[in-house]
Amino acid sequence: MTFDLESLTPGERYRILASIVTPRPIAWITTTDEKGTINAAPFSFFNVFGSNPPIIAFAPGNKDSETPKDTARNIRRSGEFVVHMVTAELGQAMVDTSATLPHGTSELTGLPLTTVPSEKVAVPRISEAPIALECTEHSTIEIGSNRLIIGLVHLVHAHEGILDEKGYLQHDSYHPLGRMAAPDWYSRTTDQFEIPRPD
Numbered sequence: 001m002t003f004d005l006e007s008l009t010p011g012e013r014y015r016i017l018a019s020i021v022t023p024r025p026i027a028w029i030t031t032t033d034e035k036g037t038i039n040a041a042p043f044s045f046f047n048v049f050g051s052n053p054p055i056i057a058f059a060p061g062n063k064d065s066e067t068p069k070d071t072a073r074n075i076r077r078s079g080e081f082v083v084h085m086v087t088a089e090l091g092q093a094m095v096d097t098s099a100t101l102p103h104g105t106s107e108l109t110g111l112p113l114t115t116v117p118s119e120k121v122a123v124p125r126i127s128e129a130p131i132a133l134e135c136t137e138h139s140t141i142e143i144g145s146n147r148l149i150i151g152l153v154h155l156v157h158a159h160e161g162i163l164d165e166k167g168y169l170q171h172d173s174y175h176p177l178g179r180m181a182a183p184d185w186y187s188r189t190t191d192q193f194e195i196p197r198p199d
């Protein structure tokens with residue numbers, strides 16, 4: 001089968017692309033607004049893109065009104081955010097924070113989550129998340145209704161037992177959730193195996 005994306009609606013293109021380019025990692029992102037209210041939302045158009053300097057990128061689409069989502073708006077204001085990685089245990093809470101709430105209302109209210117101060121950015125992090133990356137905005141590229149936010153990673157927080165002293169992963173202790181077919185499918189990453197590379 002062949003699909004000509006130019007003849008499809010944005011919603012149809014999203015359904016196809018978001019379902020086949022999988023599994024994707026999920027960035028669960030906290031930001032703060034001008035009053036210090038903590039905003040949290042997940043983004044699976046996300047990945048790491050380099051280590052020198054350490055950069056990540058994620059892509060919040062605009063709202064239907066063509067205005068930026070709160071996450072993009074807050075980053076445009078303060079230039080700071082925290083990316084958390086999500087495990088299956090945190091899946092429900094992560095999805096709960098994807099609710100569309102009025103600007104200034106925290107998605108974390110009522111959820112069994114704790115926020116603690118970050119060290120290099122003013123945006124708090126979620127302590128239950130196994131990994132938290134303190135980031136500043138490097139740049140934002142606007143392409144149609146998409147915003148590609150590129151961030152510099154300054155500090156990595158990892159729960160005890162995930163990384164050793166040298167930063168090597170302890171494989172049995174980290175199972176981030178994968179985003180699968182749109183809109184609501186996920187995969188666990190408990191079944192991992194190794195394929196050594198040629199010399």
Ligand SMILES: Cc1cc2nc3c(=O)[nH]c(=O)nc-3n(C[C@H](O)[C@H](O)[C@H](O)COP(=O)(O)O)c2cc1C
Pocket residue numbers: 026039040041042043044045046059060061062069070071072094095097098099100101179
């Ligand atoms: C697992 C998951 C992944 C998501 N990924 C994205 C994404 O990559 N880009 C996007 O614009 N919205 C994505 N969303 C929807 C946003 O989380 C949702 O629009 C949210 O309300 C945005 O919050 P904000 O306005 O506080 O920034 C995703 C939702 C879920 C549940």
